Amino acid sequence: MPSVKSTSIKYLLMLLSLLFGIGPGKAAYADTVKASIIELSEIAIYPSRSAFASVITLNNSKLSAEVPAKIKSITAEVGQVVNKGDILIQLDSTDYNLALQQASANLIAAQSNLELSKKQLERAEKLVSDGFISSERLNLRETEFTNAKSDAALRRAQYNVAKRNVAKCSIKAPFKSVIRERIGQVGEITTPGSPLLHLSDLSTVEIDAKIQPRDIESLTLSSVIIFTSSGIDFPVTIKRIVPVVNEENRNQTVRLKFIKSQPSIGSAGTITWTTDQPHAPTDLIVQRNDQLGVFIFEQEKAKFFVLSNALEGSPAAINLPADTLVIYQGQHRLQDGEFVSTASD
Structure with missing residues (x-):
């Protein structure tokens, strides 16, 4: 015959089952944790980033x-x-004009001498073939022609230098x-x-910006980047990213160019961009085993999804389909693989 104590415990369990709706079909889920779920697309954010920048010229x-x-x-x-x-x-180019006139006269004289030497050489070649002069005389004419040719080249170079000096007087x-x-x-x-x-x-105006390395990816993926100076917005686009991290302040240099109008050279301001990649809000992120991540809902269980680039206190990029079910209430007391009872259950 069952004792009074065992009978009391039995009735107590039955009463609890009636109160909390734990029937025979739900007995396996008696240890589930209540939580709320939502699709990632409904809770994801697209945070803005900003960095100081200035307008420079190359x-x-x-x-x-x-x-x-x-x-x-x-x-x-x-x-x-x-x-x-x-x-x-x-x-004042007076002296250089006089030097140019002198160089011009010297060039004309050298060219005339060259023409004369050329004619004398041609005549000597004809006379030596007819036997009227010796080959030594021909060699002399050849030497005279070579010297005249070199002198003409020298005078032309001097003329060009004098001409350039005159041009240099106009800056x-x-x-x-x-x-x-x-x-x-x-x-x-x-x-x-x-x-x-x-x-x-x-004609070579650019924006010089210093960006944290962790923000480089979001900047390159952003479709709209704005430079703001003195309350005025200017649309800009990336020209190049320096692939080196500055050793002093641990940032990277990014050069951008204006799409339309531009402010004055030397203007200071900020560049602002909105990432096109979905991010998990800060209050959605939890820490488990020294890793930051979010809990997603799969097959009635909580699955911990690690966000490798997450920083404590900041939204983190999340690479999951938009229809992924994310646990957004009750996640702080969950463990990976734990059964979850949703608010609608």
């Missing part, structure tokens, strides 16, 4: 004279935009640029190599 040049001369005029002013080939500074803009500083003054004698004008190239 050519930030200081023009100087190539020849010593007095500055005759300066047509460029600070802030002025000039085109490639525009004359910015005119040097031109090497590219479309803006004048940033005027250093030389009218009346000064230039020294080759001493800067006269400071100008910035307007």
